[in-house]
Amino acid sequence: MTLSDSLSGDSKIATSRRALLRALTIAPVAASAIGSPWGGALAALHKHYEDEPAKIERTKEGRSMSRFRYHNAERWMTTLEADFLIEPRHAKEALHQAGFVTQQALCAYLLDMGFSDAWNARHIKQDVAKALAYANACGFAHDCPDMARLAAVLSPYWKWGYHYHDWEEDRPRTGGFIPATITPLVRALVDRVHDVTGHPRPKGCQRRSQEARS
Known part of the structure; x- marks a missing residue:
């Protein structure tokens, strides 16, 4: 698969996702995640993590907080x-960031x-792996093995802001x-979130993100 094919596929996924979200917006405001198109996948995660079921409720306030x-x-x-x-010596600082x-x-x-x-605060907290699992379960489609690793x-990322001595056996490992x-x-x-949500980049970040990818 070429890069252009991959980008085209991502574009189609983002477009179909936005169409689905427009439909959810037209539908009743609150709906159980079990009744959503991703109900089965979310139910499995709720069971795995022993989380209370999430409710899908798209609001202007939620959209604003998302942005x-x-x-x-x-x-x-x-x-x-x-x-x-x-x-490389700044790996711990980079991991925390x-x-x-x-x-x-x-x-x-x-x-x-x-x-x-509130649900995110109770159940996601600082668990990045869990957040990625929930996102992918409901259409994020960022199936990158290296990102998953x-x-x-x-996770949880607070551990990378804590000072450990080299002799401490429970110090976190960087995984290389x-x-x-x-x-x-x-x-x-982050670019994937930008693409699928349609949020504009903050002022000044457009050029920097392009430079980072070049």
Whole structure:
């Protein structure tokens, strides 16, 4: 498959997703996730994580919060892409930053889908792998094995902001990730959120994101 084929496929997925969300908006405001097109996948995750069932309720407030979270992810992404975090010795700092950015981006997607901020706060918290699983279960379609592996390493991302001594056996492991491999994966995920939600990029981030991909 060529890159153009891949981009075309992503575009079709994003377009069909937006059409479906328009239909959900026309339908009754609140609907159980079990009755959604992704009900089976979400029910399986609820059971796996022992979470209370989410309700899909798309509102203007949720859309606004989604945009705020996405913009937050983009703004903090600039720190992750900064030169001072590029050295391999800064892997822990980069992982902590990546965890926050990824969590904000994925919660932006879930909010746009109709998950409530309160549900995310109770059940997603700082678990990036869990957020990615829920997002992919309801149409995010970001099936990147390396991103899935990074999400597992990141979760929960608070651990990367804590100082561990080298002799501590329970210190988290980087999984071999370094800033040079972390940043492109997180950038691709944030771009995916931008593409499927249709949120505009924050002022000043358009050029920087293009430069980061060049």
